[in-house]
Amino acid sequence: MVNSIEVKDLTLNFGSVSVLKNMNIDVAEGEFVVLLGPSGCGKSTLLNCLAGLLDITDGQIWIKGKNVTWSEPSERGIGMVFQSYALYPQMTVRGNLSFGLKNAKVPQPEIDKRIARAAEILQIQPLLDRKPAALSGGQRQRVAIGRALVRDVDVFLFDEPLSNLDAKLRSELRVEIKRLHNALGNTMVYVTHDQIEALTLADRIAVMKGGVIQQLAAPLEIYNRPSNLFVAGFLGSPSMNFLKGRTIDNGRAFQFGSTRIDLAGYEGGAVLERDDAILGVRPEHITVSTVPVSGPSIPAEVEIDEHLGADSLLWLKAEGTNMSVRVPVEGRLPAGTKVHLGLDIPKASLFDSKTEQRI
Amino acid sequence: MADTSMNAMTGPRGAKPKKAMNPRNIMLYGILILVCVYYLLPLYVMVMTSLKGMPEVRLGNIFAPPVEITFQPWVKAWSEACTGLNCDGLSRGFWNSVLITVPSVIVSIAIASVNGYALINWKFKGSDVFFTILIFGSFIPYQIMLYPIVILLREAGIYGTLWGLIVVHTIFGMPILTLLFRNYFSSIPEELFKAARVDGAGFWGIYFRIMLPMSLPIFVVALILQVTGIWNDFLFGVVFTKPDLYPMTVQLNNIVNSVQGVKEYNVNMAATVLTGLVPLVVYFVSGKLFVRGIAAGAVKG
Numbered sequence: 001m002v003n004s005i006e007v008k009d010l011t012l013n014f015g016s017v018s019v020l021k022n023m024n025i026d027v028a029e030g031e032f033v034v035l036l037g038p039s040g041c042g043k044s045t046l047l048n049c050l051a052g053l054l055d056i057t058d059g060q061i062w063i064k065g066k067n068v069t070w071s072e073p074s075e076r077g078i079g080m081v082f083q084s085y086a087l088y089p090q091m092t093v094r095g096n097l098s099f100g101l102k103n104a105k106v107p108q109p110e111i112d113k114r115i116a117r118a119a120e121i122l123q124i125q126p127l128l129d130r131k132p133a134a135l136s137g138g139q140r141q142r143v144a145i146g147r148a149l150v151r152d153v154d155v156f157l158f159d160e161p162l163s164n165l166d167a168k169l170r171s172e173l174r175v176e177i178k179r180l181h182n183a184l185g186n187t188m189v190y191v192t193h194d195q196i197e198a199l200t201l202a203d204r205i206a207v208m209k210g211g212v213i214q215q216l217a218a219p220l221e222i223y224n225r226p227s228n229l230f231v232a233g234f235l236g237s238p239s240m241n242f243l244k245g246r247t248i249d250n251g252r253a254f255q256f257g258s259t260r261i262d263l264a265g266y267e268g269g270a271v272l273e274r275d276d277a278i279l280g281v282r283p284e285h286i287t288v289s290t291v292p293v294s295g296p297s298i299p300a301e302v303e304i305d306e307h308l309g310a311d312s313l314l315w316l317k318a319e320g321t322n323m324s325v326r327v328p329v330e331g332r333l334p335a336g337t338k339v340h341l342g343l344d345i346p347k348a349s350l351f352d353s354k355t356e357q358r359i
Numbered sequence: 360m361a362d363t364s365m366n367a368m369t370g371p372r373g374a375k376p377k378k379a380m381n382p383r384n385i386m387l388y389g390i391l392i393l394v395c396v397y398y399l400l401p402l403y404v405m406v407m408t409s410l411k412g413m414p415e416v417r418l419g420n421i422f423a424p425p426v427e428i429t430f431q432p433w434v435k436a437w438s439e440a441c442t443g444l445n446c447d448g449l450s451r452g453f454w455n456s457v458l459i460t461v462p463s464v465i466v467s468i469a470i471a472s473v474n475g476y477a478l479i480n481w482k483f484k485g486s487d488v489f490f491t492i493l494i495f496g497s498f499i500p501y502q503i504m505l506y507p508i509v510i511l512l513r514e515a516g517i518y519g520t521l522w523g524l525i526v527v528h529t530i531f532g533m534p535i536l537t538l539l540f541r542n543y544f545s546s547i548p549e550e551l552f553k554a555a556r557v558d559g560a561g562f563w564g565i566y567f568r569i570m571l572p573m574s575l576p577i578f579v580v581a582l583i584l585q586v587t588g589i590w591n592d593f594l595f596g597v598v599f600t601k602p603d604l605y606p607m608t609v610q611l612n613n614i615v616n617s618v619q620g621v622k623e624y625n626v627n628m629a630a631t632v633l634t635g636l637v638p639l640v641v642y643f644v645s646g647k648l649f650v651r652g653i654a655a656g657a658v659k660g
Contacts, residue, residue: 053553074559086550090572099568100558147554159550 002065004029004155004187005050010059012042012049012211019045020211023059027189029154032181034198035191037208038234043191046208047157050189051080064154074104076155079148083160085140087132093143094128097150111150118149121180138169145180158190162197174200195235199223207231224347225267229356232280232349238313238324241286243279244353247271254279254350257319261296265346268359276353283326285344288314290337297340302333316341409433409629416624432623436630442613445602449630452610456590456637458521459606463528464585468578471533475540476566480552490541497534505598512599519601527599528589536581543577544570579648587638607634 005027012020020042027033035043048054050061052073060069068076087096094115101111119125122142132140141161148156161177162170178201181188192198198205199219206216207230215227226232232240245256247263251271254261256279263271289297300318307313312332314325318341325341333339350359404421409432411425440448477483478490508527509518517523547570555565596606605613611634615627642649 048553051553051557053556072559073553073557078557080554080557082550082554084548084550086548086554088551088555088569099555099560103559103564147558 002029003027003062004031004064005189006060006062007046007050008060008062010046010049010061011057012045012054013057018211020049020056023211023213025206025213025216027187029187030185032188032190032201032203034202034205035189035208036195036198036205036234037193039193041208042211043193043208044159045211047159047189047191050076051078051157052076074100077153078155078157079151079153080157081141081144081148081159081161083163085132085137085144085164087140087143087147089132092129092131093124093135093146096132096143097128097146100147100151114150114152115146118146121149121183122146137165138173141165141173145177149184154186156186156188158188158192160191160193162194163192170197177201195237199235207234209234225358226280226349227358229278229280229351229353232351232358236282238283240280240282240349241321241323242351243281243319243321243323245277245279247274247277247350249273256298259296259298259319261298261343261345263345263350266348266350267346268350271350271359274352274359277359278351278353279343280349280351281343282347283313283324285347286323286325287342287344288325288327288331288333289340289342290333292340293342297342300339300341302335302337302339304335305332307332405628405632409436409625409632411625413621413623413625432625433629433633435623436614436626436633440614440626440630442602442610442617449607449610449614449633452605452607453633455521455600455604455610456607459524459528459596460586460589463525463532463589464582466525467529467532467536467585468581470529471536471581472540472574472578473566474533474537475542475544476570477562478537478541479544480549480565481562490537493534493537497538501531501594505594509598518599519604521600521604524595524599524604524606527595528592531595532585532588535584539581539584540574540577543574547573576648579645583641583645583649586641590637 003026005025007023007025010020010023011018023046025033035046037043045054049056050063052068052071052075056069060067062068063076063078066077073080087093088099091099097115097118098111101114106114115128116125119128122145124139124142124146127135127139127143132143135143141164144161158177162173165173174197177188177190181201190197190201202219204216205219205222207214207222209230215222215231217227222231223235226235226240229242233242243254243256245254247253248255248260250273252263254263254277261279287293298318300316300323302314302316303322304315305312306315307329310329312327312329314327314331314333316323316325316339323341351357352359407424408416408421410428410430412427412429412431415426436449437453438448438450439446445451474493478486512518512523512526515523517526551569552565555569560568590606591608592606593608593612596609600606600609611630614630
C-alpha cells in the first residue's frame with residue numbers, strides 16, 4: 001500500500017534559525033495523525049510545509065505517491081482547515097465553498113453537487129446563503145471543514161481547528177471530526193496543543209519539541225510508555241510524578257530517598273545500576289494508604305486535596321518531592337494526614353536523567 | 360427592619376439623572392464652540408466678501424454681511440479673470456487640475472495597493488530592504504529633487520506636459536500610499552491568504568477577489584489623501600507645466616497676485632473658495648469612511 005503522506009528528511013531554516021530538523025514521517029492511507037507539542041515546537045510550520053504554504057529548505061514531501069515538494073498548494077490534493085476559520089467575509093457560505101472549485105474550473109453542475117453533499121454531511125444546508133459574519137463560531141468551523149470537503153481530496157490538514165471555540169463546542173466538534181474521519185476514511189493530519197484532542201482523535205500522535213519529533217506512536221503507547229522525559233511530562237494532567245533517585249542492586253531496585261522500591265515487573269530495557277535515574281509514575285498509578293502497606297511504601301504527607309467531581313487529586317510531599325495522586329472521591333484525606341504510597345511498577349517509566357531517555 | 364426596606368423602595372433607583380448644565384458640559388461645549396468659530400470665521404469672511412460688489416468691499420467692514428448680494432465676482436473668477444494673456448478665469452485651471460488629478464490618483468493608488476499587498480503577502484528576498492528604501496524616499500525634501508526631475512522629464516520628452524506632471528505625482532505618492540496599504544493588508548489575517556492559496560487562487564486572483572473587497576475603507580483614505588494632495592499641489596504644478604496647462608492652484612495664485620489694475624478682493628475670495636471646493640466636497644462625502652480607514656491603517660506599523 002502506498003503511504004498517503006511521506007516526509008523525507010524535511011529540513012526548514014529561517015535564515016540561520018533551524019525550525020524543522022531532518023524530519024521523517026510516513027502517514028498511512030486513512031490514518032489520523034496528530035502533531036502535538038507546545039507553542040513554537042514547529043508543528044504548525046510542519047503542516048504549512050505539507051500544504052505547500054512554506055518553501056522547505058531540504059528534503060522531500062510525497063503525497064499519494066507523487067512528489068509534491070515543488071507543487072503549488074492547490075495542486076497537492078489537500079484540503080486545509082484553519083484556526084481562525086479563514087472564511088472569505090465578503091462571500092456567502094456557498095461562495096466560500098465554491099471559490100476553490102471555480103478556480104479549478106470545475107463545471108457548475110459538479111460544484112452544486114459537491115456543495116450539496118458537503119452541506120448534508122456537515123448539516124449546514126440552511127446556512128448556505130448567509131455571510132460568515134452571521135454564523136456562530138461552531139458554524140463557521142463547519143463551513144471551513146466544508147471548504148476542505150468539497151475539494152474532494154484525500155488528505156485533510158487541520159491547523160488547531162478547535163482552539164477558538166469554547167469548551168463545550170470544542171468537545172462536540174471533536175466528536176464530529178472523529179465521525180467525519182470514520183465516514184470518509186480520509187487521511188488527516190491534525191495540529192493541536194490540546195492533549196485531550198490528541199489522545200481522543202489520533203491513530204498515532206507525533207509529539208514534537210524544538211523542530212524534532214520526540215515520539216511517534218499510538219496514543220496509549222505514548223501515554224503509557226513515553227520515550228523520554230519531555231513526552232512523559234507533556235502528556236497527562238496533572239503531569240507524571242518524577243522521583244529522582246538511583247538504581248541499585250544491579251537494576252533490581254530504585255533508591256528514592258530512604259525508601260527502596262523494588263523494580264520487579266518493570267517493562268523496559270536493561271536497568272543496570274545508574275547513579276542518576278528518574279522514576280516516573282502517573283497520578284492514577286499510585287495507591288494511598290493510611291497504614292503501612294506490605295512491600296515498598298513511600299511515607300508522605302497530604303498538603304492539599306482538590307475534588308474534581310468525578311474523582312479527587314491529593315497533592316503530597318514525599319521525601320521532599322511534590323507529588324500528585326488521583327484517588328476516588330471517597331479516598332479523600334484532609335491536609336496533614338500522614339500516608340504511605342504504593343507504586344504500580346509495571347505501569348511506571350524509568351528514565352536516565354542525563355540522556356532523558358526511557359530505560 | 361421595616362424602615363430600611365421602605366427606604367430601599369423609595370430611595371434612588373435606576374439610571375442616575377444627569378444635569379444638562381454642569382460645569383463639565385459648559386466647559387466642553389464652550390471650548391468646542393470657540394474653536395468652531397475660530398476655524399469658521401475666515402471662511403465666513405471669504406464668502407461674505409465674495410458676495411459683495413467692489414464699492415461695498417471698499418467700506419472695509421469685512422464682517423458685515425452684504426447689503427446687496429451679487430454673484431458677479433464668482434462669474435468673473437470662474438470665467439473672466441485675466442492671468443497674463445488668458446482671460447478665461449479659473450475654468451481653464453479647473454479642467455487642467457481635473458486632467459492631472461484623476462489619472463494621478465488612479466494610477467498611484469493602483470500601483471501602491473499592489474505594492475503593499477506584495478510586500479506583506481508575497482515576501483521576496485530583500486522585500487524589507489525595498490520597503491525601507493521606499494519609506495526613506497518620503498523623508499527627502501521635494502526641493503532637492505526638483506531640478507533632477509526636470510532633467511529626467513526633459514530627457515523622456517514629457518517635460519511641460521500634463522503626463523509629465525502625472526508621472527511626478529504618481530511617484531511622489533508612492534511611499535506614503537504603499538505604507539498605508541501595507542499596514543492595512545497586514546491587519547487582514549494571514550490565514551485568509553493561505554486559505555485562498557489552498558483554494559488555488561494566484562497573485563491576482565487573491566488581490567482582486569479576496570483583498571480588494573475587504574479593503575474599501577483604506578481605498579477611500581488613499582483616495583482622499585491623493586485627491587486633496589494633488590489638487591492642492593502648487594510647487595510641482597508651477598515647475599513641471601507651462602502656463603497653458605497650469606493647475607487651478609497656480610492659476611489662483613496668478614489671479615490673486617496680479618499686480619495690474621485694481622485689487623478685486625471679492626473676485627479673489629470667490630476664486631479661492633472655488634479652488635478649495637473640490638477637497639471640501641471629497642471630505643464631506645467620505646468623512647466617515649475616512650476616519651474608519653485611518654484608524655484601521657494606523658493600528659500596525
